[in-house]
Amino acid sequence: MREKEIFREFNGINYKEEEINEYMNFADIANGKLSKITSDIRTKLAKNKLREVGIYVEENILEKDEVVEKVIKGTDIDMLMAATAVNVVMPIPFMTGDGYSFNRLIFCTNKRIIIVNANYHNSMQGVKIYNREDIKQIDMGKEIKKKYRFKILLDLKRYKSKRFKVVLKFLFQVFCVYLISNVFSKFAYILSDKSNFIRITIFMISIIAFLYFFTTRRSLNTELLIELSDGKFYDLLIRNTDYKEIHEYLSSIN
The missing domain is CATH 2.30.29 (PH-domain like)
Known part of the structure:
Protein backbone atom coordinates (compact mmCIF):
# COMPACT_ATOMS: atom_id res chain seq x y z
CA MET A 1 0.00 0.00 0.00
CA LYS A 136 -8.79 30.09 9.89
CA GLN A 137 -5.79 30.58 12.17
CA ILE A 138 -3.58 28.64 14.55
CA ASP A 139 -1.53 30.50 17.17
CA MET A 140 0.85 28.86 19.62
CA GLY A 141 2.91 29.73 22.66
CA LYS A 142 4.34 33.24 22.76
CA GLU A 143 2.55 34.15 19.51
CA ILE A 144 -0.72 34.28 21.43
CA LYS A 145 0.57 36.77 23.98
CA LYS A 146 2.01 38.97 21.23
CA LYS A 147 -1.29 38.96 19.38
CA TYR A 148 -3.60 39.20 22.39
CA ARG A 149 -1.49 40.75 25.16
CA PHE A 150 -4.64 41.98 26.89
CA LYS A 151 -7.28 39.36 27.70
CA ILE A 152 -10.11 41.65 26.62
CA LEU A 153 -8.83 41.68 23.01
CA LEU A 154 -9.33 37.94 22.61
CA ASP A 155 -12.61 37.97 24.56
CA LEU A 156 -14.04 40.67 22.28
CA LYS A 157 -13.12 38.58 19.26
CA ARG A 158 -14.40 35.29 20.70
CA TYR A 159 -17.67 36.57 22.13
CA LYS A 160 -18.89 39.01 19.48
CA SER A 161 -22.52 38.67 20.57
CA LYS A 162 -21.61 39.31 24.22
CA ARG A 163 -19.27 42.27 23.86
CA PHE A 164 -21.25 44.36 26.35
CA LYS A 165 -20.74 41.68 29.02
CA VAL A 166 -17.04 41.45 28.13
CA VAL A 167 -16.61 45.21 28.60
CA LEU A 168 -18.58 45.11 31.88
CA LYS A 169 -16.35 42.30 33.13
CA PHE A 170 -13.27 44.33 32.23
CA LEU A 171 -14.58 47.44 34.01
CA PHE A 172 -15.45 45.34 37.06
CA GLN A 173 -11.87 44.03 37.14
CA VAL A 174 -10.54 47.59 36.94
CA PHE A 175 -12.87 48.62 39.79
CA CYS A 176 -11.69 45.68 41.93
CA VAL A 177 -8.07 46.63 41.23
CA TYR A 178 -8.85 50.19 42.36
CA LEU A 179 -10.41 48.94 45.62
CA ILE A 180 -7.52 46.58 46.40
CA SER A 181 -4.93 49.25 45.62
CA ASN A 182 -6.79 51.72 47.80
CA VAL A 183 -6.70 49.27 50.75
CA PHE A 184 -2.97 48.71 50.26
CA SER A 185 -2.29 52.45 50.13
CA LYS A 186 -4.28 53.09 53.32
CA PHE A 187 -2.30 50.44 55.19
CA ALA A 188 0.92 52.00 53.88
CA TYR A 189 -0.34 55.44 54.96
CA ILE A 190 -0.95 54.23 58.52
CA LEU A 191 2.33 52.26 58.77
CA SER A 192 4.37 55.20 57.40
CA ASP A 193 3.12 57.58 60.08
CA LYS A 194 0.56 59.15 57.71
CA SER A 195 2.90 59.98 54.85
CA ASN A 196 0.90 61.07 51.79
CA PHE A 197 3.90 60.47 49.56
CA ILE A 198 4.10 56.81 50.66
CA ARG A 199 0.33 56.42 50.28
CA ILE A 200 0.28 57.77 46.72
CA THR A 201 3.38 55.80 45.76
CA ILE A 202 1.98 52.51 47.06
CA PHE A 203 -1.37 53.22 45.40
CA MET A 204 0.25 53.83 42.00
CA ILE A 205 2.52 50.77 42.26
CA SER A 206 -0.36 48.56 43.38
CA ILE A 207 -2.78 49.67 40.69
CA ILE A 208 -0.20 49.17 37.92
CA ALA A 209 0.86 45.76 39.24
CA PHE A 210 -2.69 44.43 39.75
CA LEU A 211 -3.92 45.81 36.42
CA TYR A 212 -1.07 44.02 34.68
CA PHE A 213 -1.78 40.78 36.53
CA PHE A 214 -5.56 40.73 35.98
CA THR A 215 -5.81 42.15 32.45
CA THR A 216 -2.81 40.72 30.58
CA ARG A 217 -2.14 37.21 29.36
CA ARG A 218 0.63 35.00 30.65
CA SER A 219 3.09 33.65 28.11
CA LEU A 220 2.56 29.88 28.07
Whole structure:
Protein backbone atom coordinates (compact mmCIF):
# COMPACT_ATOMS: atom_id res chain seq x y z
CA MET A 1 0.00 0.00 0.00
CA ARG A 2 1.10 3.53 -0.74
CA GLU A 3 -0.47 5.06 2.36
CA LYS A 4 2.77 4.83 4.34
CA GLU A 5 4.80 6.54 1.63
CA ILE A 6 2.18 9.27 1.37
CA PHE A 7 2.10 9.59 5.16
CA ARG A 8 5.89 9.85 5.30
CA GLU A 9 5.86 12.74 2.83
CA PHE A 10 3.19 14.81 4.53
CA ASN A 11 4.45 18.32 5.37
CA GLY A 12 8.05 17.22 4.86
CA ILE A 13 8.13 15.41 8.21
CA ASN A 14 10.15 12.19 8.40
CA TYR A 15 8.78 9.51 10.68
CA LYS A 16 10.34 6.20 11.60
CA GLU A 17 8.53 3.08 10.42
CA GLU A 18 7.45 2.11 13.94
CA GLU A 19 6.05 5.59 14.59
CA ILE A 20 3.94 5.35 11.43
CA ASN A 21 2.60 1.95 12.44
CA GLU A 22 1.73 3.17 15.93
CA TYR A 23 -0.16 6.22 14.74
CA MET A 24 -1.95 4.33 11.98
CA ASN A 25 -3.04 1.43 14.16
CA PHE A 26 -4.31 2.34 17.61
CA ALA A 27 -5.16 -1.27 18.37
CA ASP A 28 -1.42 -2.00 18.59
CA ILE A 29 -0.04 1.37 19.67
CA ALA A 30 2.70 1.11 22.30
CA ASN A 31 2.12 2.27 25.89
CA GLY A 32 5.10 4.61 25.59
CA LYS A 33 3.48 6.44 22.70
CA LEU A 34 0.19 6.70 24.57
CA SER A 35 2.02 8.10 27.61
CA LYS A 36 3.64 10.68 25.36
CA ILE A 37 0.23 11.91 24.24
CA THR A 38 -1.57 11.78 27.61
CA SER A 39 1.44 12.85 29.65
CA ASP A 40 -0.67 14.55 32.34
CA ILE A 41 -2.40 11.26 33.27
CA ARG A 42 -0.49 8.04 32.60
CA THR A 43 -2.73 5.62 34.47
CA LYS A 44 -3.74 2.39 32.77
CA LEU A 45 -7.36 3.58 32.62
CA ALA A 46 -6.46 6.86 30.89
CA LYS A 47 -4.20 5.12 28.34
CA ASN A 48 -6.81 2.45 27.58
CA LYS A 49 -9.50 5.09 27.08
CA LEU A 50 -7.21 7.04 24.74
CA ARG A 51 -6.58 3.85 22.79
CA GLU A 52 -10.34 3.26 22.57
CA VAL A 53 -10.91 6.76 21.21
CA GLY A 54 -8.16 6.24 18.61
CA ILE A 55 -9.70 2.95 17.48
CA TYR A 56 -13.15 4.57 17.28
CA VAL A 57 -11.77 7.41 15.11
CA GLU A 58 -9.95 4.99 12.80
CA GLU A 59 -12.89 2.60 12.41
CA ASN A 60 -15.83 5.01 12.32
CA ILE A 61 -14.62 8.45 11.18
CA LEU A 62 -11.59 8.17 8.91
CA GLU A 63 -12.24 7.94 5.20
CA LYS A 64 -10.54 5.37 2.98
CA ASP A 65 -7.65 7.62 1.92
CA GLU A 66 -7.36 9.47 5.25
CA VAL A 67 -4.62 8.90 7.83
CA VAL A 68 -3.84 10.38 11.24
CA GLU A 69 -0.75 12.56 11.14
CA LYS A 70 -0.67 13.78 14.73
CA VAL A 71 -2.65 13.33 17.93
CA ILE A 72 -2.79 16.32 20.28
CA LYS A 73 -4.24 16.28 23.76
CA GLY A 74 -5.26 19.64 25.17
CA THR A 75 -7.06 20.89 28.27
CA ASP A 76 -9.65 23.62 27.77
CA ILE A 77 -8.36 26.72 29.57
CA ASP A 78 -11.83 28.21 30.20
CA MET A 79 -13.04 24.94 31.74
CA LEU A 80 -9.88 24.72 33.83
CA MET A 81 -10.40 28.24 35.19
CA ALA A 82 -14.05 27.49 35.95
CA ALA A 83 -13.09 24.32 37.79
CA THR A 84 -10.49 26.22 39.80
CA ALA A 85 -13.08 28.80 40.80
CA VAL A 86 -15.52 26.07 41.86
CA ASN A 87 -12.86 24.27 43.89
CA VAL A 88 -12.08 27.49 45.77
CA VAL A 89 -15.69 27.56 47.00
CA MET A 90 -16.28 23.80 47.23
CA PRO A 91 -13.17 21.62 47.73
CA ILE A 92 -14.51 18.65 45.75
CA PRO A 93 -12.94 16.57 42.95
CA PHE A 94 -14.84 18.60 40.33
CA MET A 95 -12.30 18.25 37.54
CA THR A 96 -12.03 14.47 37.76
CA GLY A 97 -15.78 13.95 37.46
CA ASP A 98 -16.83 11.62 34.65
CA GLY A 99 -19.31 14.07 33.16
CA TYR A 100 -16.99 17.04 32.63
CA SER A 101 -15.30 17.46 29.24
CA PHE A 102 -12.06 19.20 30.14
CA ASN A 103 -9.90 17.55 27.53
CA ARG A 104 -9.83 17.89 23.76
CA LEU A 105 -8.27 14.99 21.85
CA ILE A 106 -7.38 16.40 18.44
CA PHE A 107 -6.73 13.91 15.63
CA CYS A 108 -5.03 15.81 12.83
CA THR A 109 -5.35 14.00 9.51
CA ASN A 110 -4.31 14.82 5.95
CA LYS A 111 -7.86 16.08 5.33
CA ARG A 112 -9.46 17.18 8.58
CA ILE A 113 -9.11 17.81 12.28
CA ILE A 114 -11.27 15.57 14.44
CA ILE A 115 -11.83 17.07 17.90
CA VAL A 116 -13.04 14.64 20.55
CA ASN A 117 -14.38 16.04 23.83
CA ALA A 118 -13.14 13.85 26.65
CA ASN A 119 -13.22 13.78 30.43
CA TYR A 120 -10.32 13.57 32.88
CA HIS A 121 -9.72 9.90 32.05
CA ASN A 122 -9.94 10.43 28.24
CA SER A 123 -13.43 8.89 27.89
CA MET A 124 -15.10 10.22 24.74
CA GLN A 125 -18.08 12.53 25.28
CA GLY A 126 -18.62 14.10 21.87
CA VAL A 127 -17.02 14.66 18.46
CA LYS A 128 -16.63 17.72 16.23
CA ILE A 129 -15.11 17.45 12.75
CA TYR A 130 -13.63 20.25 10.64
CA ASN A 131 -12.05 20.23 7.19
CA ARG A 132 -8.56 21.68 6.82
CA GLU A 133 -10.15 24.59 4.94
CA ASP A 134 -12.21 25.42 8.05
CA ILE A 135 -9.06 26.31 9.99
CA LYS A 136 -8.79 30.09 9.89
CA GLN A 137 -5.79 30.58 12.17
CA ILE A 138 -3.58 28.64 14.55
CA ASP A 139 -1.53 30.50 17.17
CA MET A 140 0.85 28.86 19.62
CA GLY A 141 2.91 29.73 22.66
CA LYS A 142 4.34 33.24 22.76
CA GLU A 143 2.55 34.15 19.51
CA ILE A 144 -0.72 34.28 21.43
CA LYS A 145 0.57 36.77 23.98
CA LYS A 146 2.01 38.97 21.23
CA LYS A 147 -1.29 38.96 19.38
CA TYR A 148 -3.60 39.20 22.39
CA ARG A 149 -1.49 40.75 25.16
CA PHE A 150 -4.64 41.98 26.89
CA LYS A 151 -7.28 39.36 27.70
CA ILE A 152 -10.11 41.65 26.62
CA LEU A 153 -8.83 41.68 23.01
CA LEU A 154 -9.33 37.94 22.61
CA ASP A 155 -12.61 37.97 24.56
CA LEU A 156 -14.04 40.67 22.28
CA LYS A 157 -13.12 38.58 19.26
CA ARG A 158 -14.40 35.29 20.70
CA TYR A 159 -17.67 36.57 22.13
CA LYS A 160 -18.89 39.01 19.48
CA SER A 161 -22.52 38.67 20.57
CA LYS A 162 -21.61 39.31 24.22
CA ARG A 163 -19.27 42.27 23.86
CA PHE A 164 -21.25 44.36 26.35
CA LYS A 165 -20.74 41.68 29.02
CA VAL A 166 -17.04 41.45 28.13
CA VAL A 167 -16.61 45.21 28.60
CA LEU A 168 -18.58 45.11 31.88
CA LYS A 169 -16.35 42.30 33.13
CA PHE A 170 -13.27 44.33 32.23
CA LEU A 171 -14.58 47.44 34.01
CA PHE A 172 -15.45 45.34 37.06
CA GLN A 173 -11.87 44.03 37.14
CA VAL A 174 -10.54 47.59 36.94
CA PHE A 175 -12.87 48.62 39.79
CA CYS A 176 -11.69 45.68 41.93
CA VAL A 177 -8.07 46.63 41.23
CA TYR A 178 -8.85 50.19 42.36
CA LEU A 179 -10.41 48.94 45.62
CA ILE A 180 -7.52 46.58 46.40
CA SER A 181 -4.93 49.25 45.62
CA ASN A 182 -6.79 51.72 47.80
CA VAL A 183 -6.70 49.27 50.75
CA PHE A 184 -2.97 48.71 50.26
CA SER A 185 -2.29 52.45 50.13
CA LYS A 186 -4.28 53.09 53.32
CA PHE A 187 -2.30 50.44 55.19
CA ALA A 188 0.92 52.00 53.88
CA TYR A 189 -0.34 55.44 54.96
CA ILE A 190 -0.95 54.23 58.52
CA LEU A 191 2.33 52.26 58.77
CA SER A 192 4.37 55.20 57.40
CA ASP A 193 3.12 57.58 60.08
CA LYS A 194 0.56 59.15 57.71
CA SER A 195 2.90 59.98 54.85
CA ASN A 196 0.90 61.07 51.79
CA PHE A 197 3.90 60.47 49.56
CA ILE A 198 4.10 56.81 50.66
CA ARG A 199 0.33 56.42 50.28
CA ILE A 200 0.28 57.77 46.72
CA THR A 201 3.38 55.80 45.76
CA ILE A 202 1.98 52.51 47.06
CA PHE A 203 -1.37 53.22 45.40
CA MET A 204 0.25 53.83 42.00
CA ILE A 205 2.52 50.77 42.26
CA SER A 206 -0.36 48.56 43.38
CA ILE A 207 -2.78 49.67 40.69
CA ILE A 208 -0.20 49.17 37.92
CA ALA A 209 0.86 45.76 39.24
CA PHE A 210 -2.69 44.43 39.75
CA LEU A 211 -3.92 45.81 36.42
CA TYR A 212 -1.07 44.02 34.68
CA PHE A 213 -1.78 40.78 36.53
CA PHE A 214 -5.56 40.73 35.98
CA THR A 215 -5.81 42.15 32.45
CA THR A 216 -2.81 40.72 30.58
CA ARG A 217 -2.14 37.21 29.36
CA ARG A 218 0.63 35.00 30.65
CA SER A 219 3.09 33.65 28.11
CA LEU A 220 2.56 29.88 28.07
CA ASN A 221 4.73 27.79 25.75
CA THR A 222 2.15 24.99 25.68
CA GLU A 223 -0.87 27.17 24.86
CA LEU A 224 -2.69 26.47 21.59
CA LEU A 225 -5.35 28.73 20.08
CA ILE A 226 -7.32 27.44 17.09
CA GLU A 227 -9.71 29.80 15.30
CA LEU A 228 -12.20 28.23 12.88
CA SER A 229 -14.19 29.77 10.05
CA ASP A 230 -17.50 29.32 11.93
CA GLY A 231 -16.25 31.62 14.71
CA LYS A 232 -15.43 28.79 17.12
CA PHE A 233 -12.24 29.06 19.18
CA TYR A 234 -10.34 26.33 21.00
CA ASP A 235 -8.01 27.76 23.66
CA LEU A 236 -6.04 24.83 25.04
CA LEU A 237 -3.00 23.80 27.04
CA ILE A 238 -1.14 21.04 25.20
CA ARG A 239 -0.58 17.96 27.38
CA ASN A 240 1.74 16.04 25.05
CA THR A 241 5.38 15.80 26.08
CA ASP A 242 6.41 16.53 22.47
CA TYR A 243 4.66 19.92 22.33
CA LYS A 244 7.61 21.47 20.45
CA GLU A 245 7.18 18.92 17.66
CA ILE A 246 3.47 19.73 17.68
CA HIS A 247 4.29 23.42 17.21
CA GLU A 248 6.41 22.55 14.17
CA TYR A 249 3.69 20.31 12.76
CA LEU A 250 0.91 22.87 13.23
CA SER A 251 3.09 25.60 11.70
CA SER A 252 3.28 23.50 8.53
CA ILE A 253 -0.52 23.35 8.15
CA ASN A 254 -1.29 26.88 9.38
